[in-house]
Amino acid sequence: MTAQSATHTAPETGYNFAYLDEQTKRMIRRAILKAIAVPGYQVPFASREMPMPYGWGTGGVQVTASILGPDDVLKVIDQGSDDTTNAVSIRKFFKRTAGVRTTTRTGEATVIQTRHRIPEQPLGEGQVIVYQVPIPEPLRFLEPRETETRKLHALAEYGLMHVKLYEDIARHGHIATTYAYPVEVAGRYIMDPSPTPKFDNPKMHMMAGLQLFGAGREKRIYAIPPYTQVRSLDFEDHPFRIQTFSHPCALCAAEGVYLDEVVMDDRGGRMFVCSDTDSCEERREQGHRGAMLADTPAALKGESSHV
Amino acid sequence: MTALAHGFGDPVTDAQQVFHAAMNALARPGRPQPLTSGLEPPRPMTPELAAIALALADHEAPIWLDPALAAASGAADFLRFHTGAAVVADPGRAAFALIADPGMPLPVEQFALGTAEFPDRSTTLVIAVEDLSDTNGWVLRGPGIADRQSLLAAPWPHALADIVRLNSAVFPRGLDVLLAAPGRIVGLPRSTRFVEEI
Numbered sequence: 001m002t003a004q005s006a007t008h009t010a011p012e013t014g015y016n017f018a019y020l021d022e023q024t025k026r027m028i029r030r031a032i033l034k035a036i037a038v039p040g041y042q043v044p045f046a047s048r049e050m051p052m053p054y055g056w057g058t059g060g061v062q063v064t065a066s067i068l069g070p071d072d073v074l075k076v077i078d079q080g081s082d083d084t085t086n087a088v089s090i091r092k093f094f095k096r097t098a099g100v101r102t103t104t105r106t107g108e109a110t111v112i113q114t115r116h117r118i119p120e121q122p123l124g125e126g127q128v129i130v131y132q133v134p135i136p137e138p139l140r141f142l143e144p145r146e147t148e149t150r151k152l153h154a155l156a157e158y159g160l161m162h163v164k165l166y167e168d169i170a171r172h173g174h175i176a177t178t179y180a181y182p183v184e185v186a187g188r189y190i191m192d193p194s195p196t197p198k199f200d201n202p203k204m205h206m207m208a209g210l211q212l213f214g215a216g217r218e219k220r221i222y223a224i225p226p227y228t229q230v231r232s233l234d235f236e237d238h239p240f241r242i243q244t245f246s247h248p249c250a251l252c253a254a255e256g257v258y259l260d261e262v263v264m265d266d267r268g269g270r271m272f273v274c275s276d277t278d279s280c281e282e283r284r285e286q287g288h289r290g291a292m293l294a295d296t297p298a299a300l301k302g303e304s305s306h307v
Numbered sequence: 308m309t310a311l312a313h314g315f316g317d318p319v320t321d322a323q324q325v326f327h328a329a330m331n332a333l334a335r336p337g338r339p340q341p342l343t344s345g346l347e348p349p350r351p352m353t354p355e356l357a358a359i360a361l362a363l364a365d366h367e368a369p370i371w372l373d374p375a376l377a378a379a380s381g382a383a384d385f386l387r388f389h390t391g392a393a394v395v396a397d398p399g400r401a402a403f404a405l406i407a408d409p410g411m412p413l414p415v416e417q418f419a420l421g422t423a424e425f426p427d428r429s430t431t432l433v434i435a436v437e438d439l440s441d442t443n444g445w446v447l448r449g450p451g452i453a454d455r456q457s458l459l460a461a462p463w464p465h466a467l468a469d470i471v472r473l474n475s476a477v478f479p480r481g482l483d484v485l486l487a488a489p490g491r492i493v494g495l496p497r498s499t500r501f502v503e504e505i
Contacts, residue, residue: 017319026365029326030402033363034427036333037483037496039450043427067330069323154423186450186498188479206453210334225334225451225498 011099018065018098024048028066028221032212035223040185041153042136047219052093056086057115058216060132061093064113067128067212068094073101075109080117080258080275087115104278116179118200120257120279123209125226131194133215136222138182138192158190161233169238178243184231185224198232199242199258205230249274250292252283312347312381314361314389321345325362332485332494337447337456339439339491349381351407353435355487357385360433364392364403371401371418371430375408398430406434409464415473418482426479429497432470436460439488449499458493460486471501 016022024046031045050058068074074094078086082104090113091102103109106119115132123129139149142160152158161182168176181198185191193204194213204211204224211224224230234240248255250271257279259272271292274280284293315321328342344358364370370392376382383394386405395401398417406413413432421429444459460467467484474481474497481497 017323022319022322023365025326026322026363027367029330030363030368031427033329033333033431033483034429036330036451037481037498038426038479039498041426041479044425067323067327069327070320150424208453210330223334225496227453228450 012096015097017070018068018094018100019051020048020062020065024062025066028062031221032063032066032223035212035221036210036225038189039224039228040183040189040191040222042215042220042222044219045221047216050216052089054217055134057090057113057132059214059218059221060113060115060130060216061090061214062216063130063212063214063221064090064094064111065098067130068098068100068111070098070100072110073103073108075103075106075112075278076114077112077117077119077276077278078115079260080119081277083277105282106276106278116195116197117258117275118196118203120254120274120276122203123207125208127209129207129209129211131196131211131213133192133194133213133220134217135180136192136194136213136215136218136220138180138190153189156188158184161190162235165233165235165238169235175234175238175240181240182233184233186228186230190233191222191224197243197258198240201230201232201240202242245272247272249280249283249290251290252280252288252293253290254280254283254288311388312349312385314346315358316345321358322362325358328492329359329363329485329494332492333483333496334451334494335456336449336451336494336496336499337441337458339441339488339493342487342490342492348385349379351375351379351435352382352385352405353407353487353489355489355492356405356407356433356435359485359487359492360386360392360403360405361389364390366391366393368402369393369395369400371395371398371404373404373406373408373411373413375411376405379407401430404430404432406432406464409434409436409460409462411465413466413469415466415469415482420473420477420480420482423480426481429480429482431483431485433485433487434464434467436462436464436486436488439486439491439493441493446502447495447499448502449496451496452499455502458495460488460493467495468501471495471499474498475500 076087078084106121232240328340344354346357348357418430438461484495
């Protein structure tokens with residue numbers, strides 16, 4: 001697949017730019033400004049019904065619709081991939097309702113909407129990453145009452161969260177939380193980084209880009225401004241560690257990136273490939289070759305197979 | 308009876324661009340962001356104050372006016388017509404406070420500071436100044452600033468030192484500030500601290 005930087009297309013008629021009406025955008029924009037001013041704090045907002053079911057990124061879509069301008073270039077990823085149903089349909093949604101340019105190239109995008117991953121390529125100052133969040137409250141499974149979790153955040157009373165991580169250690173010998181790993185933002189609020197693998201947590205720390213989080217069903221928006229301290233919770237004797245992989249990517253030979261396991265057959269065959277499809281493609285274009293990368297058939301290369 | 312000054316020429320794009328400047332301003336405190344406003348509001352309201360109000364205020368977000376604007380004929384009518392927002396006398400009810408005269412003291416502690424549970428329910432102050440520069444001046448630190456950021460506003464708003472001091476005392480409650488000079492705005496969210504005062 002190649003980067004699809006289509007030129008401006010005329011948006012669908014009958015809708016406002018980027019689908020949402022202006023009053024809704026203003027309400028969401030005010031929530032975004034407050035979220036930036038209080039890093040990691042969950043701002044309630046009047047989430048709207050979107051033409052897609054909850055769980056498909058209605059929160060992220062509303063945030064993206066509210067920040068998007070006609071000159072923005074949008075990239076959408078789902079589990080690191082530009083090609084999955086969720087990513088393709090959200091990209092199409094904004095192409096049709098806003099007529100903005102879309103891309104799969106991380107470096108070209110000004111707005112990146114994501115579900116479950118942060119791109120491998122570090123984000124720059126001109127970029128905004130919008131996370132789709134299913135459950136924004138990191139304390140929810142420890143304390144189901146919203147009135148109580150709000151009080152815990154107000155008092156910065158986060159002992160419960162450390163107890164939860166401690167119980168992991170007591171039961172498994174190590175902190176077994178591998179995704180939605182809680183972080184402390186700017187030394188104050190404990191925040192759920194959405195179900196990204198903990199592998200991506202260090203990328204949130206002092207990121208040059210702006211990070212916005214939208215939870216549609218739970219009606220919360222939160223943010224991490226650029227260059228903000230983000231610390232993954234841990235203990236002195238059990239420091240935070242990210243996942244490591246024993247093999248490089250089977251297609252592009254990248255090391256130190258997050259890999260997906262692909263089951264190949266029913267006899268235990270498997271391969272590990274980059275979860276970030278764009279980063280993997282760019283590396284292969286640069287000539288990096290993994291152990292299981294096949295040669296492109298001559299016919300597809302555009303070379304004649306006839307002599 | 309005088310004719311009402313016009314609003315945004317292209318309400319959708321203009322509002323997005325003003326919001327974009329405000330978002331970047333608060334995300335990168337102290338760093339000036341370009342803001343173009345084609346508005347000609349009744350004086351002493353500046354085109355930048357008007358642009359921020361029209362982009363962000365509506366019937367859910369009441370506006371408080373400083374004495375200079377409250378006394379001006381047409382300022383409140385202009386805002387009511389174009390935003391649908393209530394213009395309130397009680398600073399504690401305001402989502403946005405528009406301040407045209409930075410030299411006057413402000414009722415800093417009477418604005419909405421938010422609550423411990425809902426710190427977002429606080430007033431955003433939009434203060435007009437004549438010039439903004441980041442080459443020298445006060446030194447800022449905080450989220451959104453890689454290391455240190457300089458800021459100089461002319462004239463220096465009378466209430467700003469009080470606001471920043473209050474913010475550090477009551478965080479996460481507090482007041483967020485946008486400084487608006489001709490063609491550029493600067494954000495000072497409540498998380499920003501002054502490390503060196505000049």
